Amino acid sequence: MGRYIAGAVSAMLLIAAGLFIWETVARQDEPPPPAPPPPAVESPDPMEAPEPAGMGPPPPEATELTREQRRFGRYDRDRDGIITRVEMMSSRTNSFRQLDTNGDNYLTFEEWAVRTSERFAGADADGSGTLTPEEFATTRQRRSSSSSSRSRCNC
Incomplete structure (x- = not known):
């Protein structure tokens, strides 16, 4: 009985394979679709300079930010136009030594x-x-008169 079932399954698989091959050969006999027509070529104007190949539109120009806008951008991590307390405090980790209020050469998180x-x-x-850009401008450290009077070396 098992032989009859195996024979029937084998016959069905051979028929399916034959149909698959027949369909594949039939598709190969079809002619390929026609090629699209070439684009119309305009006659070049002798007074116009030819445009170099591969040149696209000019790149957008960067806007020049003021010093205060750049400083505000460094603090405003999520670029939403305001500075939260978390954003302000996260960028101040390099100032621990300047903020040591008790002078023990250790800066605790609480002091900072x-x-x-x-x-x-x-x-x-x-x-x-939150801080607006105008409010944030008041947090800028003032330069001392000795540092502003120093001349820079133009080597």
């Missing part, structure tokens, strides 16, 4: 957070919990 929070609160004039 208190000083930065006070600075943020002082700059947040409207008390909204």
